[in-house]
Amino acid sequence: MTDSQTTFTAETFLNEYLAAGTGAVDAVVTVTASGEPTDGAATISGGDARAEAIIIDCSGSMYADRRMAMAKEAAAAAVDCLDEGTAFTVIAGNHEAHQIYPQPGEPIPTASASTRSAAKAAISPLEADGGTAIGTWLDRARFIFEHTDAQTYHAILLTDGKNEHQQPSELARAVEACKGLFRCDCRGVGTDWVVNELRGIADALLGTVGLVAKPAGLEADFRSIIEATQATTLPQVKLRLWAPKGAEVEAVREAAPQVRDLTGSGVPFDERTTDYLLGDWAPGETRDYHVRIQRPPLEVGRKGAAGRVKLVLANGEETSESTLEVTWTDDHELSTRIEAHVAHYTGQEELAEAIQEGLKALDEGDSGSATMKLGRAAKLAKESGHNDTLRLLGQVVDIDDAESGTVRLKPDAGKAEKMDLDVRSVRTQRFGKS
């Protein structure tokens, strides 16, 4: 439901001068929904305005470390946090999906005192057993959502392992089918899951990835996910990007609050226009996007549009159109200047990339490359004031001198620390908020 009081605005920042013969245009698009952040309860109404699926892994490995017990407590806590009237379902997943609440075939209930306790009663007897096929869990959530009438759809997915009992292509197909239908926040517990696998799911479904190293942290984490979800009352905002003939949209990425590549997820709207789903929004929320377009150059002194950006609301209304205007110049002072927002986010993308590549090299036993990449990451983090990232890097490498990027690999770095660094590498600081 789009509140008629809420307005969306898109503001663009770009390097407006291009050197002769070049055509790469970087722009940052800041999208803001007006209004005060709320817990959502006041602004969304109607019995089944929101639908939620709680998906918990109950594969055999969940037996370890009291994970199953903690996961059940977290799922119960999530059920407790649901707003009155939210349609919800609970799915237990192993090598197949089990709809444990409501019983398959029954209509999806909305949250109330009685449905919450019935759901918790269904969660309580779950036991860890079987394998892991995450695609089947997503398929089940999609099937349920397709038969549920709501304004926003969201899933929370908890797993402790990798997708072993399913081909990667099957998982990819399942994710693809869910795109645009619901958002999914993914949480990994323990250290046997694969960051890139869950990140792939979360990126495609516009959610977040989190590492819950200790199962005891699950309950609080589930609560915060559900609370954040309930604030998103403005569904299905799209970025509509026009690019001129001969131009290529090289990248569309969410840049803040986290780095998320949306380039491949565009849906053609017309010959030169592509829509990118930005997901659901909370009133007062702001996100930044980085767009890179390569367009054919014009003569020096000419002006051209590298692109046109607008927002499309759930009801199809277009709003906040702006043109990415560029001018070709032979003045190097102008063409080499990097706009501050663009510099900020390209720097953050570079930092995330250095961390991820460094960890990958570490994983592959290429310690030379890992040292170089993670050293570069330390230097970038120091320069940009990412002290949290620097601290996380410090758990994986000994940082001798952050300013020059001199680091040594820690022989005893724990897997959880590496995964934590990996997961958090995509989180960015908003421009001007460092």
Add this chain to the structure above:
Amino acid sequence: MTAPATDPADVAMTPACPQCGEPLSSSQARFCEACGMAVVPETPPEKTPEATGRARDRTGKSCEECDGEIGDDGYCNTCGTAAPELADLEERGDAAAATHRGRRRARNQDATALATTAEGWPVLVVADGVSRSPNPDLAARYACDAAAGVLDGQPFTGETDLAGAVIAAQQAASDAPSHGDPSWTDDGSHPACTLVIAIATEDAVHAVSVGDSRAYLLCREPAGEWTATSLTSDHSAGHALTSWLGADGPAEADFARQPAAVGDVILACSDGLWNYAPDDAAFGQLVSGILGDADLNVHVRAAEACEQLVDWAIEQGGADNVSVGIAPLAPVAAVAPVGSASDPGEPDAGIRNHEDDEADEDLKEGDQ
């Protein structure tokens, strides 16, 4: 400090000084009166297209690159090329002035202004902001407006009045802020510009120039061709200026007066035009091609001629900003006296353009 009672609406409209927070005297103020900080006006005084009364509509135009349709934002819906920019055109009576960014410069640092003396004589003012200085566009704008403001509606007696206009323009250019130019790294230098003023009385042309902008006397020969005579000499050595307006400037002015007759034309322009026709013979040919054998005595299509000269310079490459002003020498009878208190009801040229003068008023206040 005790502030005079102020209208609350004024307070809301007036920006505060970024340095000391005191409210500025107006949204166009160029200085904070409390601390003396130079301030870049939120909206630099600017001739709006409405002031020219000429349509600036691109509806129905197609893209010059690919013939595609031009969108509402002025860019081609197919290839994204900007529709050709139109010159900023100003008209006053039979005089006109046009200024254009050209093709290669990122912004237009030239400015033009028109004025009319108390006698009804047209005044052309062109200033060209010096690229190697901060806020050159503001220097040019301020200098033009100041010079035009001094001469407008006043009796014109000759060189002394031109000198007064140059002094006012020099002061205004010096007042242009040195900071806040997004395409300039502060290095302690100050805004600078050239200035040329040309006035056509009924029997002479007067000109003054600082820098390398020029004034020409254009005369139609019996055969229909036009000759161009440069009235001023350039203050430049190679491409470097030897005289300019601004706080750093050795502002040496070059004055000229030459007899002329009704039917002759004065022209003032920046080097963005004359660089493509640097000697008088070439300039005369250029003007002949544009004015043809039109009898400018009756109705100078000064506006059209200005636009055609701008277009021509852009076709030659448009390497610099292009500005040109044109006015005919009109017979005395054809012009009504302007701005005289004894003749308040006369709907004359000076009053017709009264709105244009607001920026000038602010400027004069700011100078005090």
